[in-house]
Amino acid sequence: MKTATATIPLEKLLEQLPDTYTVADRELVQRAYILAEEAHREQKRHSGEPYINHCIAVASILAELKVPSEVIAAGLLHDTVEDTSITLADIRRDFGDTVKILVDGVTKLTHLPRVSRGDQHAENGNNSNEPEEPVIEPALLGRKEDMISETLRKTFLAMGEDVRVVLIKLADRLHNMRTLGHMPEHKRQRIAQETLDIFAPLANRLGIWQIKWELEDLGFRHVNPEKYKEIAELLAEKRPDREAQLEAIKESLLKLLEKNNIKAEISGRPKHIYSIFKKMQKRINLSICCMMCVRCG
Numbered sequence: 001m002k003t004a005t006a007t008i009p010l011e012k013l014l015e016q017l018p019d020t021y022t023v024a025d026r027e028l029v030q031r032a033y034i035l036a037e038e039a040h041r042e043q044k045r046h047s048g049e050p051y052i053n054h055c056i057a058v059a060s061i062l063a064e065l066k067v068p069s070e071v072i073a074a075g076l077l078h079d080t081v082e083d084t085s086i087t088l089a090d091i092r093r094d095f096g097d098t099v100k101i102l103v104d105g106v107t108k109l110t111h112l113p114r115v116s117r118g119d120q121h122a123e124n125g126n127n128s129n130e131p132e133e134p135v136i137e138p139a140l141l142g143r144k145e146d147m148i149s150e151t152l153r154k155t156f157l158a159m160g161e162d163v164r165v166v167l168i169k170l171a172d173r174l175h176n177m178r179t180l181g182h183m184p185e186h187k188r189q190r191i192a193q194e195t196l197d198i199f200a201p202l203a204n205r206l207g208i209w210q211i212k213w214e215l216e217d218l219g220f221r222h223v224n225p226e227k228y229k230e231i232a233e234l235l236a237e238k239r240p241d242r243e244a245q246l247e248a249i250k251e252s253l254l255k256l257l258e259k260n261n262i263k264a265e266i267s268g269r270p271k272h273i274y275s276i277f278k279k280m281q282k283r284i285n286l287s288i289c290c291m292m293c294v295r296c297g
Contacts, residue, residue: 007037008056016063017072025069029059032073032095039084044122046182051121054175055079061171065208070095071164074102078168081107083121105165106172112155115198118176118191120183149197153205166202170211173199177218192222196274216274224277231273 010033017026036055043051059075073095080086081103092100110117177195180188196219203212221228235242250266257264271279 007050008053013056013059016060018066021069028069028073032076036076036080039080039086045120046122047179057175058171061174070098074099075168075171077103078106078172082110102165102168106168109169116191116194120176153198153202170199170203174211174215177215180222188222192219195219213272217272220274220277227277228273231276
């Protein structure tokens with residue numbers, strides 16, 4: 001039985017807002033939160049938590065990117081026109097043209113064919129915008145599927161004339177991927193594959209590496225759970241050694257830079273799970289090609 005989770009307080013989001021925000025910026029975010037909370041008050045997600053938690057999570061991801069206040073306000077309101085009685089005219093009246101344009105842009109992206117909303121409404125088991133489709137078998141994935149995914153990526157960028165629309169949609173997908181475990185398995189598979197095919201490459205094109213890496217790992221976790229678990233366990237076993245290696249490399253580089261009077265900050269990170277899997281696949285394919293070349297003379 002699903003149990004409801006308390007609504008995430010507004011204060012937590014306000015603490016994450018950039019220090020450069022003015023009083024007016026913070027007031028805009030607060031007003032957007034109040035409207036979103038009221039509009040989504042009776043809605044729950046598959047997890048049983050209030051739907052407003054998703055809106056706050058999307059805004060929180062955007063706050064980490066230090067975007068303007070209008071983008072965070074639109075992030076809070078991104079599902080209101082689609083799922084509640086709030087209209088674009090209401091948003092324009094209360095928040096201005098910029099927020100209205102951003103919310104409208106996200107809504108339009110949601111209606112693209114072959115793009116799952118993944119919004120996890122508890123009361124909407126079969127969303128009209130997300131028709132039931134069979135999971136595409138790996139054997140059928142080929143050039144045609146690649147072309148479809150590429151077309152969708154280009155469409156996202158074209159429709160999101162303001163790149164901030166795409167940022168909101170990426171933040172929306174990231175939080176939905178973080179909570180994908182509450183969805184039925186057939187939807188998890190479709191949404192996860194779609195994330196790997198469309199959303200992670202979009203984040204890559206925009207240079208938002210942290211979102212790209214997390215989308216890839218979360219997508220891989222649901223598309224190939226056995227391999228994901230295998231790699232994750234191996235990484236966990238070797239984590240202390242990898243962290244020690246990273247620190248040693250950082251220290252050596254800092255000393256070299258200081259010796260040459262260069263001031264710099266160095267950060268390091270281990271390769272993420274999906275990246276390791278792709279590298280393994282590449283090596284396997286290369287080995288197969290080499291074997292074939294040897295056999296062919």
